[in-house]
Amino acid sequence: MVKNFAKQYINGQWKDGSSEKTLKNINPYNEDEIFEMNSASDKDLDAAYQAAADVQQTWAKTLPAEKQQLLDRVSQIIDERKEEIINWLVKESGSTHIKAELELSVAQRIIKESASFPYRMKGQIMASDIPGKENFVYKNAKGVIGIIGPWNFPFHLSMRSVAPAIATGNTVVLKPASDTIVTAGTLIADIFEEAGAPNGVINVIAGRGSEIGDAFVQHPIPKVISFTGSTEVGRHIAKQAGEHIKETALELGGNNVLIVTEDADLEAAAESAAFGKFMHQGQICMSINRILVNQNVHDSFVELFKKKVETLAAGDPSDEKTVIGPLINNSQVERIQSDVEESIKQGAKILIKPEVDGNLIHPTILTNVTNDMPIAKNEIFGPVAPILSFKTEEEAIRIANELPYGLSGAVHTSDLHKGVELAQQIESGMVHVNDQPVNDEAHMAFGGEKDSGLGRFGGEWVLNKFTTEKWISVQKERRQYPFFE
Structure with a gap:
């Protein structure tokens, strides 16, 4: 049942978009049309921003307990509607059941972390060098936040942006x-x-980017634009936001090692690599893009990795045994095929051949890959695993840092001290020792360096991103000014 999901949500009302253009919602596995809806226009966008602005001050003054209760209730409803949400993730985004379950789990942790934020909006009392003055620093909401959700x-x-923004x-x-x-x-x-x-308090506008x-982004009301998506689009958003003196929270592409x-x-590294590469068909910003293996253990690792990957079932994401589902659309399939062929x-x-069936690409492994090949230097965002060989750890770090991205990464070693030392040298916002790059914990600093974005999500970092500080001083006794001494 589509319910109101094919409508805009503005100021608590479900409405058809006023654009003459339409949006089609397509199941990426069988390419069936789920629904068609009217797209939002500039008029709808303005109405949504105005509705958010009209209520923002009232919402900001709402008691912390009421904000917390709202988020607690959201979490409870997600539990109650779990199967419905999973079914939508499967049919709309091509999620397997394993991925959909994981997605709900991390979303719930974000909501529960955000529910603590109304009581973590801490100010400060600070000393002053001026006699009789007392300084106060207040932490306040930014205002209206524009959020662009990914697929x-x-x-x-x-x-990840909605819950902390509303909580603060x-x-x-x-x-x-x-x-x-629907799901975004x-x-x-x-x-x-x-x-x-x-x-x-929350408004949803579905419309064509064009x-x-x-x-x-350019609308005068939002104070912050939060975007998760490609570096190309993120760069465009950052440029526009900068022209309008808007703050951004950008989590962009990755080329993770x-x-x-x-x-x-x-054995552990092979399992880690299989999960970190093929979870959600590799369509995760944190997915492994390049597997770098010391030449002395290269062949042994490749053999183990190949055996692990061959056990991963590809097919219909509605089948609970499926691990590899479809890519989101055919343009992604064509892009990846082109990079594989050129590489x-x-x-x-080719260690495992790239079989293609509609929007489904079966797990693929390539060896003898170098950093300048398209399948290594481009963000794959699909189920293809390139394996590169290195002689020394210094060479591995050079290969890792050679490309402009810096989101996540991982190092496998039996020497934990060395693992941390190597992690420190990788130019990336996040690195995981003896694990894989796909990690997201609600209380931790999540974000990238270089072309992988600006700012951090999670915990106190996102709380600070969506709030601002105001200095208020109080002069308790008459101040002497140098003009009148």
Whole structure:
């Protein structure tokens, strides 16, 4: 049942978009049309931002307990509607059941962490060098937050901004990716509505980027634009936001490495690599993009890794045994095929052949890969695993840092001290020793360096991102000014 999911949600009302253009919601596995809806126009966007602005001050002054109760109720509703949400993730984003379960779990942790934020809006009392003066620093909500949700982990990555923004007294306008209108947008609004969110606290605008994308960022009302997506689009958003003196929270692309040293536990490394590469078909910003293996253990690792990958079932994501589901659309399939073919021309060797069936690419492994091949230097965002060989750890670090991304990474070694030393040298916002790069904990600093984004999500970092500080001083006794001495 589609319910209101094919509509805009503005100021507590479900409405058809006023654009003459439409959006089609397509199941990426069988390419069936789920629904077609009217797209949002500039008029709808303005109404959503105005609704958010009208209620923001009232919401900011709402008691901390009421904000916390709202988020607690949201979490409870997600538990009650778990199967419905999972089914939407499967049919709309091509999620397998394993991935959908994981996505709900991390989203719930974000909500529960955010529920503590109303009581963590701490100010300060500070000393002054001026006689009789007392300084106060107040922490306040930023105002209205514009959030652009992605299609790969749509429910979690939209909620990752929505929950903390609302918890800290902001109101939001959420623009979901066109491929995942429901799970990145209207489903979230429906849950908050059921939880009792006041009208205007959350608004969802589904529209074409070509029609409302620039206006979403340039509109005078939002104080912060939160975006998760490609570096190319993120760079465009940052440029526009900068021109309008808006703050951004940008989590962008990644080209993440997993380094396997000579002394690593190869069995553990192979399992780690298989999960970190093929979870959600590799369509995760943190997914392994390049597997770097010491030449002395290369062949042994490759043999173990191949055996692990051959056990991963690809097919219909609605089948609970499926591990590898479809890519989000055919343009992604064509892009990846092109990079694989060009890399093979440049000398890469096929260990497991890239079988393609519609939007489904079966798990693929390439060896003899170098950093300048398309399958290594481009963000893959698909189920292809390139394996590169290195002689020394210094060479591995050079290969890791050679490309402009810096989101996540991993190192496998039996020497934990050495693992931390190598992690420190990788130019990345996050690195995990004896694990894989796909990690997201609600209380930790999540974000990247270089072309992988600006700012941090999670815990106190996102709390600070969505709040601002105001200095108020109080002069308790008459001040003597040098003009009148």
